[in-house]
Amino acid sequence: MLCAASSASNRVTRLTVAVPFARRRYFVTFVAVAGLAATWGLMMAFDWSSKLGIVTFAPWVALIGFDIGVIGGLAAAGISVGLWMIANDASNVSVDKSQIAVRAGTMGVLALGSTLAGRRLRASEEAQRTVVSLQSALIDSTLDGICLTDEEGEVLISNRPLRRISVEIGLPLSGTVPERLLAVADKMAEPERYRERMRELATIRGESTIDEFEISGTGRVFRGYTAPVTNPDGSYAGRIWTLREVTADRELDRMRDAFVATVSHELRTPLTSISGFLEMMQEEEQGLGESGRRYLEVIRRGTERLHALVEDLLLIAQIEAKRVELQLVPVDVAELTSRSVEAMRPSADDKRITLELVTDHPPMVHGDRNRLTQVLDNLVSNAIKFTDEGGTVTVNVAAEDGDMRLVVADTGIGVPVEEQGQVFSRFFRASTATRLAIPGTGLGLAISRALVEQHGGTITLTSAEGEGTQVVVTLPPTP
16 A cells, blocks of 8 residues: 655654764763763862772773773773872872782773673674665665554655655655545545545554555556564564555556457357358258368367357456356256266267266255356366376365365366466466467466356365366355
């Protein structure tokens, strides 16, 4: 989603101003030298050398060693011993050599210890600065806008792409992220839906979200992702917001949908004519020779395939436009599956594929018989198409946890692991299929998923390349 980082930028600005002052070279040493001189002055002014002792110089020696290093620390230790001895002489306090040696040794050890501590701290700070710099460069170099908010929705960290997009959209510079997002609701193509969603995001804590909105006038489309961030103890710490512009993707989708719709409608008219003439020729088929009947069969099969393709294209366009209406009635999926398997058996026999059906009293479902038949035909025909000769396709329909569970498994060519996340996308075809030049449009699984989800069910696919594929469909039972 969208967010600016003015509050975070202000805090960072104040920090960058303060840090150089605090880390100015030898600043701590100047303070320590002044403290050393002031302490010695008090000793001399009030004859407090015996009362205060050399221990009062210890903090200043430690600070000098910490800031400058070994030489500066040892020098400060020596100077403090010398000043202490001068103050003793002025106060007529006598000390022997052993006392001087012990105190000098103690101050030297203190100087060396503080030097080591300072060196380690500076090395740690430098390492941390390097990590912070790399992390900042990393998130600034991403194409997506990213920000982190606290529990109240205030911006803590943001990257450069997000700040740029925030300025372009015109987000206000103050307030929580949901408040800033609500401020630009009137600029959206669907302002009321946008407002409602932003109010929901303001109250969501433990779940991730994905939303997409279009800015009216400009046509720019953004997709926002949010996810909760937790503390080590599991408590809610804030939320990470990611924004991606998908204008080009949406424009491509619109062009593709328009192309599909145009092609589908343009093909339908000549196909209707071809089908009509084929029916007329079938009446005179007996008068044709052997080669003529063979040519006629080729034309018939090609026409059927082209007709099925056009219907799939039109259906996927209707699905995308949410214009598919289901005629819901109680459906016996076991019966539909049996019919689908028998209809596909000739294709399986042609490839010497063993086609098995196992049913185990699945529950009735509330669905559209024609659409569910279409899903079954797609899954079974795919399994046969992508299984080599002599393989096996098993269709299992049963009850599981009260739901209807359909499993279509084959011993076919499979789908590579890295491609399995795309198998339900429109027009996608696995590399194993294209490599073997197996015909297809890549619409079957996309249509199946849309129809299954419209019935309130789920569909998943697991596969191993060279071993086979399993598709599982789950549908809720009839209420």
